[in-house]
Amino acid sequence: MKQIIQDLKTGKTILEEVPAPLVKTGAVLIKTQRSLVSLGTERMLVEFGKSNLVSKARQQPDKVKMVLDKIKTDGLMPTLEAVFSKLNQPLPMGYCNVGEIVAVGKGVKEFKVGDRVASNGNHAEFVCIPENLVARIPDNVSYSEASFTIIGAIGLQGIRLLNPTMGETVVVIGLGLIGLITAELLIANGCDVIGFDYDQSKVDIATAKGIKAINLSAGADQVKIVEEHTNGVGADGVIITASNKTNDIISNSAKMSRKRGRIVLVGVIGLDISRADFYEKELTFQVSCSYGPGRYDDDYEQKGQDYPLPFVRWTEKRNFQTVLGAISNGKLNVKPLITEEIPLADFDKIYGNIGTSKSVASILVYSNEEETPIRKVEVGAGKGKGGALGIVGAGNFTNAMILPALKKNETPVKYIASSGGLSAKTLANKFGVNFATSDYKEILADDEVKLVLITTRHNLHASMALACLEAGKHVFVEKPLALKLTEVDDIIAQAEKSEKSVVVGFNRRFSPHMEKIKKALGEASGPINVCATMNAGFIPKDVWIHDMEVGGGRIIGEACHYIDLLVYLTGSQVVSVCMNAMGKNPEENTDNASILLRFENGSNGTINYFANGAKSYSKERIEVYSQERTFVCDNFRITQGFGAKGFGKLKTKQDKGHVEQFRRLSEFAKKGGNPIIPVNEVINVSKASILAVESLKMGAWVDVD
Template sequence: MKQIIQDLKKGDTILEEVPVPLVKKGHVLIKTSKSLVSLGTEKMLVEFGKANFIQKAKQQPDKVKMVLDKVKTDGLKPTIDAVFNKLGQPLPLGYCNVGEVVAVGKGVSEFKIGDRVASNGNHAEYVLVPKNLVAKIPDNVSDEEAAFTVIGAIGLQGIRLLNPTFGETIVVVGLGLIGLVTAELLKANGCNVIGFDFDPEKIKIAKSKGITAINPSEGTDQVKFVETFTNGVGADGVIITASSKSNEIISQSAQMCRKLGRIVLVGVIGLDISRADFYNKEISFQVSCSYGPGRYDEEYEQKGNDYPIGYVRWTEKRNFEAVLNAISVGSLDVNPLITERVPLKEFETIYGDMSSSKSIASILEYNSTEEPKNTVTLNEKEFGGNKGIIGIVGAGNFTSATILPSLKKLNADIKYIASSGGLSSTTMAKQYGITNSTTNYKEILTDNEADLVFITTKHNMHASMVLETLRADKSVFVEKPLALNRDELNEIIEEYNSRNVSISVGFNRRFAPLAKQMKKVLGKDNTPMNIVATMNAGFIPSDVWVHDMEIGGGRIIGEACHYIDLCTYLAGSKVKSVCMNSMGVNPEENTDNASILLKYENGTNAVINYFANGSKAYSKERVEVYSQERTLVMDNWRKLRGFGFKKFSKCSSKQDKGHYNQFNELISSQKSGGESIIPFEEIVNTTKASFAAIESLKEGRWIEVK
């Protein structure tokens, strides 16, 4: 299928060929008939993509500070690599989609195949959308009209926050697409509406809808006009739908308001607010978030858990439905807003020069007759029956920033890369010369040539995919963790023991050059030692998926397992028992501020401090080892110092956490038929130890690792 994307590095807007997504639980797959180009939002994205690096930096000063902090801790090259990797990930454009449902996922009962629906899907021939971001289209509403659903919901949410009553005077600043829809909905709500814009054509359309529309460039003072119009009272409220860097808009909006007036910001403007403008009248100000309640809430959007209507009357989905109803009954007429209709293949007509475009609403038309394909072949390549042919499942940031650059240096043979949406996998396939991009990872499992599968999906998918891979008689590398609970782990152990393939987990720290140097200078006598390992992991908001115990497993199981394995490698022994204590008065099942105590079979004692409340300016990782009146101190995988060693005092390295070495050993082992690069019993022991840490936190005692 074809999809419009924005290349943030080069600035190009591209019609890309990508595989069609597979329908999944809680989602519907839609074949697109029309989509609406939101010129305001998309113009900002396109212009950001075309800007040079200095201009991009000026637009995002907060990101510049993050980059500078990363340079201090990680060094220049890793930071530059991370920035370019981020810019190398294109953005899908569009969020106003209309089409026909062609597949329905599990747990979806409100839609069936053949339904006409509106959604926030991208500009693509097929879109996969969560059910709470989809609404049925009334029979008397055309696909073109329904394409305004999401835009209408953005305006409607601003209105709901303003809470206007019948007869109030409301000002709409900016009569672009959202502004015109907002003004008309306010009119339907029984409000007196004043609109301001500098475009004569938009003023003309607004007037035709009964809106008092003014062009300030003709000499009208906006504040004085509102004062006169309201007999000196001032506007009851202002909705700002304009896009401008100027601070003048917010100041004028406050001056237009009556005492205790309300201002809601839907657009993007300068927000250097003058206290005096707001103080005397006690004006309230609020920023509207997209389509309504539920936006960016993982539980609502991705898991499909609706808010009870008695408590949240207007969710984003119910706002979609309200807009469609307004179009159906004639209280919202969007047809006059359509400026042009453009076939998808002629998309450059719209995107070629958006800066000078006078279009209000551009409709993209789709008429694809091709059969949907879940796999796109980007280049023909013969693998000649070689071993170590790789298929990658998961095309997220870790794959693009870490795995693929390492595999490229190794000249690894990669036949497939899979992602749920198809865009990220296609982008990476083109960049790294991978043969196929797919949305159906099962194609990798049924291909006899692919014998090594990398799994880099969300944590809750690891165990089931590992099992599927083992049952397909393929070796597997899975990014940590291997499993999220004992039942999953036991099933993997049973399956592994019945197969002649290998399992590797992404415990890369033991393969780092400085970790190998530490192991070397400590010697092979297996003497007990004390290890203190600190991970200054950094804060992650509580609503991010890694904290969800069902999806991410929490940061101890999902991330601290790295250091359990590292301590195991240095100790040369397996964990015997675990005790974990967390910061705070009431220990919970999940934490990312904790100290983990490990007792090893050979008498080694290890403490892992996993903290999320430290400064990002400080080193992210630090390891200290105390053994036989000797001490090793490793700082952030860049420096290693030894004290008390006869033939070692210090060494340094570029920041290297062992990924390249790990993949090198993995591929070599796969080609030669060697053993797993980490003994399977150590992988199991580390996984069980991470489970024991959580159990210890819950029960407040030492837990034996069995």
């Protein structure tokens, strides 16, 4: 299928051929008929993409601080690699999509194949959208009219926050697409509406809709206009839909408001607010969040958990339905807003001059031909050689670490898969991978692929590993192996049955720093003590890693690295584990925890995994105590030995073992042999990680069977 993307590195807007997405549980697959170009939002993205690095940095000062902190802890080159890797990721354009449902995911009850729907899908021929972000289009509303649904919901949410009543005077600043729709919905609500803009054509459209619209380009005093219109009272409410960096807009909004007036920001403006302007009138100011309640809440949007209507009357989905209803009953007439309808193939007629366009609404028109979604796209020339790999998952780690390492070792990669298709195609282009696909089962069906690397979200690891083993493939899983003990057991059984290897990406054991310490310890070192500390950094609670059903939490998902490292250094397996976490409700704070480990050979281990430390402090530190010797590794950059004869200080750029791990994995893919980590250690570490969380719940030591 074809999809419009923005290259943030080059600034180019491209119509890319990508694999069509699969329909997911709780979602529908839509064949697009129309999509509306949001000129304001998309213009900002295009201009951001075209700007140089300095300009990009100036626009995101918070990100610059994060980069500087990362340089202090990880070094310059790893940080620059991470930044450029991020810039290499394309941005899907668009969020106003309408079309026909061609597939319905498991658990979807409201929709069926053939339904005409509006959604916040991208500019793509097929989109997969969760049920709560989809609304059915009334029969008397055309696809072109319905393409205004999402934009209309943005304006409607601003109105809901303002909470106007019949007869109130409301000012709309900025008569672009959102502003015009907002103003018309306010009229339908019984308000007296004043609109301001600098474009006469938009002022004319507003006037034709019964709005008192004024062109400010001639120097009209907007504050005085509002005062005269309201007999000196001022506006009851102001909705700002403009996009401008000046602080004058918020200042004028305050000056034109009545005492205890309300101001709602829908657009993007400068926000250097004068306290005096707001203090004297006791004004309220609120920023509107997109389409309405539910936005950016994964439980609502991705998992389909609706908010009860008696308690949350207007969710984003119900806002979509309201806009469609207003179009259907004639209270919102969007036809005069349509400036042009352009075939998708001619997209550059819109994007080529988006910075200077005077269009109000530009609509992309898609082909009506019957099409079957194509989920595999050939990218690189030729075919993979013996021992070819397939990769499932095309995220940051695959881009920044896995593919560069495999390319360096000349390891052929035949497939890369991602659920949406776009990220897979992007990385296939970048690294010369033969095929991009949205269906990882294409990889399993190819006999030439001997090894599959899984780098998806954690809840998919176990089921995908099982499917790979059942298909006769060796498996590398980018930690963790699984989230449940039963999943680990199932994988063990299938690996034995298929006689294929399972390896997890516990890279730190391959670091030259750890190999140097391991060599110094010797084979007969006896029991040792190891203390490992990870200054992991704070991650907001709404990020997927904290979802126990999806990410498994940070102990299972990340601290497993250290459990494996201790298994490697001690040369022994974990026999029991005990974990304690910070706070009165420790089960809710597992990213600030200490783990105690007992090993079969009598060694003792402590892992401190903390998220409340300073970002400027080293992220990782390992201390090993053995036979009156102490070895200390600081952030995988400097390792020193104390009381250890002949142990020279090792200083490198940060090296956590990724390069060596994938070198050995490449050798395994080409030549076979023993897996790069013994399977019994993989299983032991996986179980110990899961049981660490169980021990916290039980408040006791737990044996690792």
